[in-house]
Amino acid sequence: xxxxxxxxxxxxxxxxxxxxxxxxxxxxxxxxxxxxxxxxxxxxxxxxxxxxxxxxxxxxxxxxxxxxxxxxxxxxxxxxxxxxxxxxxxxx
Amino acid sequence: xxxxxxxxxxxxxxxxxxxxxxxxxxxxxxxxxxxxxxxxxxxxxxxxxxxxxxxxxxxxxxxxxxxxxxxxxxxxxxxxxxxxxxxxxxxxxxxxxxxxxxxxxxxxxxxxxxxxxxxxxxxxxxxxxxxxxxxxxxxxxxxxxxxxxxxxxxxxxxxxxxxxxxxxxxxxxxxxxxxxxxxxxxxxxxxxxxxxxxxxxx
Numbered sequence: 091x092x093x094x095x096x097x098x099x100x101x102x103x104x105x106x107x108x109x110x111x112x113x114x115x116x117x118x119x120x121x122x123x124x125x126x127x128x129x130x131x132x133x134x135x136x137x138x139x140x141x142x143x144x145x146x147x148x149x150x151x152x153x154x155x156x157x158x159x160x161x162x163x164x165x166x167x168x169x170x171x172x173x174x175x176x177x178x179x180x181x182x
Numbered sequence: 183x184x185x186x187x188x189x190x191x192x193x194x195x196x197x198x199x200x201x202x203x204x205x206x207x208x209x210x211x212x213x214x215x216x217x218x219x220x221x222x223x224x225x226x227x228x229x230x231x232x233x234x235x236x237x238x239x240x241x242x243x244x245x246x247x248x249x250x251x252x253x254x255x256x257x258x259x260x261x262x263x264x265x266x267x268x269x270x271x272x273x274x275x276x277x278x279x280x281x282x283x284x285x286x287x288x289x290x291x292x293x294x295x296x297x298x299x300x301x302x303x304x305x306x307x308x309x310x311x312x313x314x315x316x317x318x319x320x321x322x323x324x325x326x327x328x329x330x331x332x333x334x335x336x337x338x339x340x341x342x343x344x345x346x347x348x349x350x351x352x353x354x355x356x357x358x359x360x361x362x363x364x365x366x367x368x369x370x371x372x373x374x375x376x377x378x379x380x381x382x383x384x
Contacts, residue, residue: 095274099267106263110256113377117252120382125240133378140374144259148266149367150205150360158204161215169222169375173229177383180233 105143112136130177134170141166205269206361214368217331221372224327225379228320235316240384242317245308250301251381254294255373258332261290262370265339265363272351272359280359281346284339287366291336298329321380328369328376335369338362 116136119129145162146152152159204211232239268283302322310318342362345351351359 102266109259113255120248125384130383154204155202165218172226176229176233180236
């Protein structure tokens, strides 16, 4: 069991590092002041990946019954889709 | 026939199967889904309100302290990572080390609170209020709604820390720490959507 915990620790540490890098990317895009549909889609994509990493690894839902994976990942996908739809609706 | 031969004939034990398991108890997960639903509705309301006046939202969004938002994202993610390490430590029978990880997570959460309060103070000083514009109304109510969840999350992390110091968590007693951890990760998860939505997408 200890070996299993150690590899789980390593995986979470790598994910944490990637999540920090992704956050820095989002911040840098914001600081650059860039906007528009492509940038919005990119930022939503990054948020989707970050959320999925937290759901599957940090919340340990990778090992949960399928229903709970669908409910949480489904929530994330639906919210990002609604935000994207609203963004598209607001375009001139 | 000696013992080794008999053993050879015995069928090999089935490989250890990790059955699907929800980390934490059902009640907390029902609560988490309800919170995700509430935040989801809030995010959609913001997004469709923005669609009615993208220019106003873009102009007022520029005035937000994006660096504070980014640092707070790093603090929440790092607190979540520390909570994961605490759960793993408890699972490995090292509950006391888990307590140290939980204390570190609490420190990150306290950092989030401090930065958020400073951000609010600067916003109020600049004349931002719930009635100063539609964007400001969403910015203040959405982030304050999340802020309340961070405070509750800190109470939960504090309770986990006390129990972990008393050695209450190990491989056979994971339900409490997994339930508290799941709640904290939900607070982090919704911020991962809130930060780009409110502070960056334009």
